[in-house]
Amino acid sequence: MITLDLSATTARDALAGYGEGRSDDGAVDAFARATWSHIAEPGDAHAGALITALGAAAALEVVAHSAPTPLAGLDAAAARDAWARWRPRLEEGVAVRSLRAAERVGLTLLTPGDPEWPAPLDDLGLHTPAVLWVKGSLGVVRAATPIAVVGARASTSYGELVAADIAAGIGANGGSVVSGAAYGIDGAAHRAALAVDAPTVAFLAGGADRAYPSGNSKMIAEIAVRGAVVSELPPGSAPTRWRFLQRNRLIAALGEATVVVEAGWRSGSLNTAGHAVSLGRPVGAVPGPITSAASAGCHRLLREYDAVAVTGADDVWELVGGLGREARAHAGQVRPAAAGHEHPRTDDATRVVDALSARTARTVSEVARGAGLSFEHAGALLGLLELDGRAIRGGGGWRRP
Amino acid sequence: MITLDLSATTARDALAGYGEGRSDDGAVDAFARATWSHIAEPGDAHAGALITALGAAAALEVVAHSAPTPLAGLDAAAARDAWARWRPRLEEGVAVRSLRAAERVGLTLLTPGDPEWPAPLDDLGLHTPAVLWVKGSLGVVRAATPIAVVGARASTSYGELVAADIAAGIGANGGSVVSGAAYGIDGAAHRAALAVDAPTVAFLAGGADRAYPSGNSKMIAEIAVRGAVVSELPPGSAPTRWRFLQRNRLIAALGEATVVVEAGWRSGSLNTAGHAVSLGRPVGAVPGPITSAASAGCHRLLREYDAVAVTGADDVWELVGGLGREARAHAGQVRPAAAGHEHPRTDDATRVVDALSARTARTVSEVARGAGLSFEHAGALLGLLELDGRAIRGGGGWRRP
Numbered sequence: 001m002i003t004l005d006l007s008a009t010t011a012r013d014a015l016a017g018y019g020e021g022r023s024d025d026g027a028v029d030a031f032a033r034a035t036w037s038h039i040a041e042p043g044d045a046h047a048g049a050l051i052t053a054l055g056a057a058a059a060l061e062v063v064a065h066s067a068p069t070p071l072a073g074l075d076a077a078a079a080r081d082a083w084a085r086w087r088p089r090l091e092e093g094v095a096v097r098s099l100r101a102a103e104r105v106g107l108t109l110l111t112p113g114d115p116e117w118p119a120p121l122d123d124l125g126l127h128t129p130a131v132l133w134v135k136g137s138l139g140v141v142r143a144a145t146p147i148a149v150v151g152a153r154a155s156t157s158y159g160e161l162v163a164a165d166i167a168a169g170i171g172a173n174g175g176s177v178v179s180g181a182a183y184g185i186d187g188a189a190h191r192a193a194l195a196v197d198a199p200t201v202a203f204l205a206g207g208a209d210r211a212y213p214s215g216n217s218k219m220i221a222e223i224a225v226r227g228a229v230v231s232e233l234p235p236g237s238a239p240t241r242w243r244f245l246q247r248n249r250l251i252a253a254l255g256e257a258t259v260v261v262e263a264g265w266r267s268g269s270l271n272t273a274g275h276a277v278s279l280g281r282p283v284g285a286v287p288g289p290i291t292s293a294a295s296a297g298c299h300r301l302l303r304e305y306d307a308v309a310v311t312g313a314d315d316v317w318e319l320v321g322g323l324g325r326e327a328r329a330h331a332g333q334v335r336p337a338a339a340g341h342e343h344p345r346t347d348d349a350t351r352v353v354d355a356l357s358a359r360t361a362r363t364v365s366e367v368a369r370g371a372g373l374s375f376e377h378a379g380a381l382l383g384l385l386e387l388d389g390r391a392i393r394g395g396g397g398w399r400r401p
Numbered sequence: 402m403i404t405l406d407l408s409a410t411t412a413r414d415a416l417a418g419y420g421e422g423r424s425d426d427g428a429v430d431a432f433a434r435a436t437w438s439h440i441a442e443p444g445d446a447h448a449g450a451l452i453t454a455l456g457a458a459a460a461l462e463v464v465a466h467s468a469p470t471p472l473a474g475l476d477a478a479a480a481r482d483a484w485a486r487w488r489p490r491l492e493e494g495v496a497v498r499s500l501r502a503a504e505r506v507g508l509t510l511l512t513p514g515d516p517e518w519p520a521p522l523d524d525l526g527l528h529t530p531a532v533l534w535v536k537g538s539l540g541v542v543r544a545a546t547p548i549a550v551v552g553a554r555a556s557t558s559y560g561e562l563v564a565a566d567i568a569a570g571i572g573a574n575g576g577s578v579v580s581g582a583a584y585g586i587d588g589a590a591h592r593a594a595l596a597v598d599a600p601t602v603a604f605l606a607g608g609a610d611r612a613y614p615s616g617n618s619k620m621i622a623e624i625a626v627r628g629a630v631v632s633e634l635p636p637g638s639a640p641t642r643w644r645f646l647q648r649n650r651l652i653a654a655l656g657e658a659t660v661v662v663e664a665g666w667r668s669g670s671l672n673t674a675g676h677a678v679s680l681g682r683p684v685g686a687v688p689g690p691i692t693s694a695a696s697a698g699c700h701r702l703l704r705e706y707d708a709v710a711v712t713g714a715d716d717v718w719e720l721v722g723g724l725g726r727e728a729r730a731h732a733g734q735v736r737p738a739a740a741g742h743e744h745p746r747t748d749d750a751t752r753v754v755d756a757l758s759a760r761t762a763r764t765v766s767e768v769a770r771g772a773g774l775s776f777e778h779a780g781a782l783l784g785l786l787e788l789d790g791r792a793i794r795g796g797g798g799w800r801r802p
Contacts, residue, residue: 158690287688287700289559290712299688302703302710309703309710311691 001066002090006032006057014096018109030111032056034095034234036130039063039086042232042246046074046082048126056130063090098234105209107235108134115139120146121253123279129232129250133208136228140199141254144176147316148255148276150248150269151185151262156294159185159262160387162286164192164380166259169313171198172376176227178203178255180247181220183213185261185269190223191383194393196364196376199227201254205247206239207231222393245271252276257319259284259310263297270297277305282319284310313376348373352381353390353400361397403465403491407433407458415497419510431512433457435496435635437531440464440487443633443647447475447483449527457531464491499635506610508636509535516540521547522654524680530633530651534609537629541600542655545577548717549656549677551649551670552586552663557695560586560663561788563687565593565781567660570714572599573777577628579604579656581648582621584614586662586670591624592784595794597765597777600628602655606648607640608632623794646672653677658720660685660711664698671698678706683720685711714777749774753782754791754801762798 008024011031019027033056040047050059050071062069068083070076102109110117110132116139122128132138147170151159167177167189177193179186181202193200202223204212208231211217223229232250233243248268252258252275260283263269273283285307288295301307308319348371355370355378356362362370368378382398385391392399409425412432420428434457441448451460451472463470469484471477503510511518511533517540523529533539548571552560568578568590578594580587582603594601603624605613609632612618624630633651634644649669653659653676661684664670674684686708689696702708709720749772756771756779757763763771769779783799786792793800 158692162691286691287696287703287710289690290563290687291559295688296712299710299712302688303712303716309688309700311697311700311704315704 002064002092004060004064004092006060014099015109016099016103018099018102026111028057029055030109030131031095031099032060033111033130034099034109035060035090037133037232037234038094038098039089040130041085042129042243043127043249044082044085045126046071046078047086047130048128049074050082051130052126060090063087095234098236101209101235102133105235106135107208108137110134110138118254120256121250124249124253127249132230132232133235134228134230135208136224136226138201138228138230140227141176141178141201144174144199145170145256145320146176146178146201146254147320148178148251148258148272149185149189149261150179150251150258150272151189151260152264152267152269152294152297153182153184153186154264154294155184155188155262156288156292158288158292159286159294160188160384161380162288163188163261164195164383165377166261166286166310166313166316167192167200168196168198168376168380168383170316171196171200172379173313173317175316176200178251180204180251180272181212181216181223181229183215187216187219187387188384189261190219191386192380193383194219194222194226195383195386195398196379197226201228201230203247203250203254204229204231204239205233205243207233207235207237209235210237210239212239244268248272249275252281253279255281257282257284257316259286259316259319260298260301260307261286262288262292262294263301264293265296265300267297270301273301273305273307283307284316284319286310348377349381349385349390352378352385356391356398356400358400361395361399363397367398402467403493405461405465405493407461415500416510417500417504419500419503427512429458430456431510431532432496433461434512434531435500435510436461436491438534438633438635439495439499440490441531442486443530443644444528444650445483445486446527447472447479448487448531449529450475451483452531453527461491464488496635499637502610502636503534506636507536508609509538511535511539519655521657522651525650525654528650533631533633534636535629535631536609537625537627539602539629539631541628542577542579542602545575545600546571546657546721547577547579547602547655548721549579549652549659549673550586550590550662551580551652551659551673552590552661553665553668553670553695553698554583554585554587555665555695556585556589556663557689557693559689559693560687560695561589561785562781563689564589564662565784566778567662567687567711567714567717568593568601569597569599569777569781569784571717572597572601573780574714574718576717577601579652581605581652581673582613582617582624582630584616588617588620588788589785590662591620592787593781594784595620595623595627596784596787596799597780598627602629602631604648604651604655605630605632605640606634606644608634608636608638610636611638611640613640645669649673650676653682654680656682658683658685658717660687660717660720661699661702661708662687663689663693663695664702665694666697666701668698671702674702674706674708684708685717685720687711749778750782750786750791753779753786757792757799757801759801762796762800764798768799 071079176199258276472480577600659677
């Protein structure tokens, strides 16, 4: 038997600033949940069942016993398995160390019911995360309809452009973009949201303090400033294949809809879409050439998951039930297929670069006006140009390198 | 009052060869229907109602009256309108002249119930055509599941390639391709069917003796040899906008499914798809880049008409309920998105040209073997190369020019 000190004093001491505004019971619960984020893997429904039945602290005390005891809500075999999974990870002080580390790197600890806790995650039921470790602020998604925009790492330039256009169209019309900070589609979507100064949220499969993939670390740092970088795992945790798949459920749950822009036949984005479907959230898929392997997963979503074909940000607003009245006012601008827009993209990028100055930082509005493009489209292109090193963000706007 | 001679003797005399195998009543009916194909525009439901109520000959006699009389199944105003539409076109001998012309140019006259009459057209109800004027043989579609493959005249090379691949996949697996002989997608589909020696049927908006568009006259002549060129209008009739729209209902009715490959936002192909929907036939739409105006209509079908996303010929067989067992055996070969097939198309065409000889005609199988491509894909490419003048068909196979 491990002796756990789950007193309010110890909990408050460990939580430090994270304890403010919590009752004694609340502090003990938060401290116990922080421990749970160490001992149970993301999405462990047995942990969820036990925490729901007993509360996080009492559930922890059951695990602390030196032998498996009957666990509330679990049959004997499942209880034995669960205990065998969790017990080896239960060390005294493990949560204290994480909370210190979190404080050092500027993460916030959120527990269900906290003011910033995103209520949509509760739809996950027994799969609801025990806590969220957050860099930045999740409050942004209250005011800005969160939409998940995800897709393949092995994206094409077509997919990146479309992801950027859709994300900018979401961001410029009162939405926020939720994604996974990966290379390819995820990154293009986050960058376009940042380019139009829209909130964006990245869920990571490892600790929220570990920028993964490292090539996107600058973008991930910007996301934390403009929105939030979130993980259910404690700081320092490594991403694993399992954690990527479970991370996807958080993206799907936070998004009011999930849009898959490009995905291979077996892409992980189909897993995100699958979570969205099982949560009853609408799923959109962007069509692409049937000759492109990078669109095969999207076409599969259209055929097998009854996904809706999404051809622009307007279609996304339709998915979530006609939100974004502003979106409709911009209709003509954001629907690329509408008006002979067939191959102007390369030229548009050139026009955006032309509209930048090397000396003076310009806002997206100024760049859009200069380039003769819509705000959304200019924002999307700036996000992509940043990726290529052809535009630099910072100091009150955008510049040429 | 026009005096119509609708006696069996006159009818048999006018019908000449077309009268063979018909009873006296049948001959009179066929002769009267040939007249109806002159006086009523395609899809005139009032004509359909009158013919259904009285029979074609008695219905004609009503029109011959010098003033509108109550017409069976029509209210007084509709009867007056219909009579005013039909009467000016009713001239003695008009059908005789058409039948002579048809005989001269080698057209067959088909009436409902004739052995070659395609029963699926009867699903059109009051919109069923009075007759069909056919160059070639419609019998081909009995043995080979007819699939409508249609699309924009203003197609892209992507659309033409996909149309050709799908049509070749249909043709090579026991299907026949039904389309409208237009430039763009229609032509690519017919040509690919011809290339794999599959039956193909073209419905024209003008007379079946008038190759329209004239740029496709060589192809239309080949279709008549390998399948059928069909119109509900008498020989010599000019195509009009109305007739194009009504022609589309015949394509949709003959096809067990309708697949739209590329279509602009307001393309006539959406009209064909609409007819298929109202006939309860499945509709497929091929996705494409959302940045391509030529795919906007397909995406609209996916969003608004609940069309199924079609990514290859296999998906077409699924549409019609899993016909074409052979199709599944070829799955790996005809699904372009399946296996890293992203940009090999241009090279494949080169390989097909390489596999041709200027002196010896080669079969599609020989070309496919020589080029290391599937039979369907080689056939599709030969159809497209013919369009560009880079391959010549005839004399037992394919040659280089």
